[in-house]
Amino acid sequence: MTQVPMGAVPKKGEEKLKIRKRSNQSIWKQMKKNYAAYLFLLPKLVLFTLFVAIPVLWAFVLSFQEYKIFGSEFAGLQNYITVFQSAAFMAALKNTLLFTIVTVPFGVITALIGASMIFALGKVSQSFFRSAFYLPTVTSMVIIAMVWRWMYNYDFGLFNYILGWFGVDPINWLGQSSTALWALIIMQCLIPFGVGIIMYLASMGSISNALYEAAKIDGAGSLKQWWHITVPLLKPTTLYLVLLSTIGSFQVFTQIIMMTGGGPGNATETLVHLIYKTGFRDFEFGLAAAQSVVLFVIILIFSVIQFRVLRHDE
Amino acid sequence: MSKMFRKSVLTVASVGLAAGVLAGCSSEAEETGSAEEFEGTITIWDGPRWPDKDDNKFHWLEQKIAEYEEANEGIEIEMVQVPWAEMGDKLGVAIAGKGWPDIAPVDISGSAVSIDHIEQGVVEPLDAYIDDEAKKDFYENALDAYTYDGKLYGIPNSITLHTMLLNLDLFEEAGVTPPENGKWTYDEFLSAAKELTFDRDDDGKTDVYGFSTYIMPGYYEAWPFFYKNGGSPLNEDMTEFTFDDPETVQAIQDLADLKLTENAAPETHGGNDVGGTFQAWANEEQRTVAMQPWATWAIGAAQGAYPTNFMVAEYPAGDAEEAKTIGGVGGWTMFHQDGDANKKAAVADFMQFISTTDEQVTMAQNYGVFPARISAAEKDPFAENPEMARAMEMSEQVVMLPRHPEWRKIDEAIQTELQLVFNGEKTAEQAMADAKVVVDGLLE
Missing domain, CATH: 1.10.3720.10 (MetI-like)
Incomplete structure (x- = not known):
């Protein structure tokens, strides 16, 4: 197995190959097949969603508002x-x-x-x-x-x-x-x-x-x-x-x-x-x-x- | 205080309250609620105050909580200890997340809680719990600090002000006579500052400087100097920036020139190192500055942790011929409560319980602040502390900062420009002209 240095970026050809392979199987089937891996990922995914993804999305929403403690108002691009x-x-x-x-x-x-x-x-x-x-x-x-x-x-x-x-x-x-x-x-x-x-x-x-x-x-x-x-x-x-x-x-x-x-x-x-x-x-x-x-x-x-x-x- | 006595106080308070609101509508009476009927937890935040024999700086509030809980079965008071340096930031985060405590020690015009918060309903008005008769026992300026749009938003528990602290050992070493009764003109102050700047060991380097202070947003030790010629940052109706008037510009330049042209202040004069500035005056290992302005807490520090032979003096008077100082008011604020009128009443009751005349006397004697209650001041808490008594006399010279909703931004616009005057990058005239552009924009 080739050892890829940390931080290595896949080559263009490899990317295409992987994408093609993925399309042959449904994501759901893959998940079922690798359910143990997804179970191990789940805690991190939950934490990431709660403490990173949602706050980032919320910040984006907030950026279009005039923030008030009790009820913010839409401010458009102001x-x-x-x-x-x-x-x-x-x-x-x-x-x-x-x-x-x-x-x-x-x-x-x-x-x-x-x-x-x-x-x-x-x-x-x-x-x-x-x-x-x-x-x-x-x-x-x-x-x-x-x-x-x-x-x-x-x-x-x-x-x-x-x-x-x-x-x-x-x-x-x-x-x-x-x-x-x-x-x-x-x-x-x-x-x-x-x-x-x-x-x-x-x-x-x-x-x-x-x-x-x-x-x-x-x-x-x-x-x-x-x-x-x-x-x-x-x-x-x-x-x-x-x-x-x-x-x-x-x-x-x-x-x-x-x-x-x-x-x-x-x-x-x-x-x-x-x-x-x-x-x-x-x-x-x-x-x-x-x-x-x-x-x-x-x-x-x-x-x-x-x-x-x-x-x-x- | 016995449990029965506390219950009776509550009852009397509730009856009094009921009587007070009879004049109003009945729905208002329902909203006021009854502290006696509340069962649950009240959260209070506080910072460290004076230590007991075990070096516990929260012992005073812990004791008051124990007394109150004993007298009021079913009420539990949870104290959260917060360092003073973090109080503003933590409250800011708590407000943003709507996770505020029931009670916190904040000045509503301070950095943590603003007038904007009052307008948004984050802070509860207390008029239903403190009638006009009770208000008469507070100094007017203390009440004013917590009053907005005719409503009271906190119970004042202390008044602080800024004074000049003079190291008398250095005065003696330099052969300078301290100002009589602590009163002096700016010319006399300048002359003293120059004489107090000396090279102790003839090595060609200055060992002691006459004066120093620091400039930072939110800190006002230097500001009474800027008021000395009669100026103020905003006009009376707070529609115009006025620190650019020639008298104030001159006052600012005078203080910066102590370093820039008179060489009577160290290079760090006007910097942003609060701790370093204080150490230069108070630390026995340093004592490189003879005079500094500080809030009254420093008097306690100079009498305790940093024993110093010092005296309290007024800020020097300028063209206005009257010394001025900047004052601040501390107190307890109730944060927004969701509907439970009984809890509101209990929170207000506990706030009053820790703000009585006796408590304010205790606070004054141990914590280096002046009472906000007239009755507490009349008990002469500083009979054995002439320096604090001298500082208290200066309360007549107090001017309060403008209470504008955008004050924090205005303050930053001014202070960042002041920093550039003190490090010689701009003249006071240039800096205040630049500040005017920003501040007038904010005032619009």
């Missing part, structure tokens, strides 16, 4: 018009895009490089670095944000302390519009992308050694092997990680609420923080739902583009 006319939304979109465009490539590339370096080590060292890089992933972002807030502290933060060694004046990292968003971007970039490293390591293990041996015979050095064999064969994993981290970056929230509150001014306002404020501070749930739908569409567009650019074609 919430969407408000979203696109809002300077705050546009500022948040701009900040979120900048955050995503910088942090996603940085995170994925460093994860790839990190995983490649770890993969070359012995098993004990691999286990150690795998755990070390995965640790931030299981640490609450609230805790990480608190630590970074301290590191950015003007008076006794780590960064200004280090700058002081070189005679550089301290920087008000989170207090100036010119530095606040970049401070958050730097923070995001310097938190190791643990999931990426783990997934790359898993995928690297499934690349056939014969390819490297053949390349060696052909005279390819380590770097050439990495560039021409490892990187292309990890493309499905890269696609998955890029999609995953793009969605995560568009939804950046905890750092914002813990470290800047969107300020100074609107310098660090992001889309999810704005949605949160619109919903739970202003209680304009219809407008917040419309903002969420717009964010969903933006993420969808980005995902489709990434999917098309990075998909694993023949």
Whole structure:
């Protein structure tokens, strides 16, 4: 059985083949045949329906309403018009895009490089670095944000302390519009992308050694092997990680609420923080739902583009 | 309090209530219900207050619940402990999901519950349970804070205000005389702030700054400075933004210039770090700022957890020649009840049970707030606490924030612009002109 790397995308021909096969049997017959599998899936399906599918659909419905506690009113496209006319939304979109465009490539590339370096080590060292890089992933972002807030502290933060060694004046990292968003971007970039490293390591293990041996015979050095064999064969994993981290970056929230509150001014306002404020501070749930739908569409567009650019074609 | 006594209080209250509503129509009397006839659970949310010997900060309400349940068989009161920092968000979520408690400690003009909620019926009016005679025992501004469209939407239990806290050790170290009786002009304050900014060890770096505060939506420590020349954010009928008048613009620029041109405030002045700002004044390890404005809770903190040699002073008076401060009112609010008139009566009864004169005296003495009841204030709860007594004198200077349904958005529009003034990115004039565009849009 061919081992398909995690996150692999089926080839076009395979897709067609599967669809044709499915059409020969009714879905009901298939379900009957594989009833045990569906039974195992049922709890997850119920939870998904209750806590994901229904709320998402409800948010879509809500986006066409002026929300009132006791009886909402149909508002047509008014919430969407408000979203696109809002300077705050546009500022948040701009900040979120900048955050995503910088942090996603940085995170994925460093994860790839990190995983490649770890993969070359012995098993004990691999286990150690795998755990070390995965640790931030299981640490609450609230805790990480608190630590970074301290590191950015003007008076006794780590960064200004280090700058002081070189005679550089301290920087008000989170207090100036010119530095606040970049401070958050730097923070995001310097938190190791643990999931990426783990997934790359898993995928690297499934690349056939014969390819490297053949390349060696052909005279390819380590770097050439990495560039021409490892990187292309990890493309499905890269696609998955890029999609995953793009969605995560568009939804950046905890750092914002813990470290800047969107300020100074609107310098660090992001889309999810704005949605949160619109919903739970202003209680304009219809407008917040419309903002969420717009964010969903933006993420969808980005995902489709990434999917098309990075998909694993023949 | 004995069970029999509690029952009799309930009975008297019910009779009084019945008498009070006789003037009204009979259907209204039916709607009022009877607390005695209710059996069931009442849910109340509260935040941590002062600790007992076991460091339990909910002991006061737990004790009151036990007393009430003992006196009222069949009524169970369930308390949900909520950190104050999360109270607004949790209530917001609860309101959105129609899962609100029966009672919560909120200011109806605050961030969790708004006038818009009152208009939508989320908060219950209490006029049927508190007659005009009972209302006379509350300070007018306390009642005003819970009154909308002529109806009372909460029982005020405390008044807070903002004061200036002066570290007297740093005044002494810098050889600066504190203001006599805590009263001063802005020029005197500015002069003190400059003198209090000094390099203790001659290493070329400033060790102590004269003043600092922070700017964040929903926080108003700095705002009395902006009122010093007679300004206010909105005009009287709340149709126009007025923080852009030249006097207020000057007042805002004055406070920002403490850092930007006078170097009498640290770089973090006007930032958004509430905890860090307080630590700079109160923490024994730091004490890098001599003067800061805080709400009255900080007086208790400076007398307890952060023992400091300090005095309470007024905000400096500006061109208006009168010191001003921003006040707030705390109290208990009843959330929407579905039809059960008896439950409503029981909820109102319990709210009154924890808002008596004695309870407000207890609260004042232990929790660093001023009573909302005149009778409680007359019991002189701060006889042995001159700093709180001094702060209480300032209640005459209190101005309340505008009570506009869109206040949270207006506040954010102003405060985000103020942040840019304090970090030097905009002048006060530019910032308030920009804020005016947004605020006038909201007022329309």
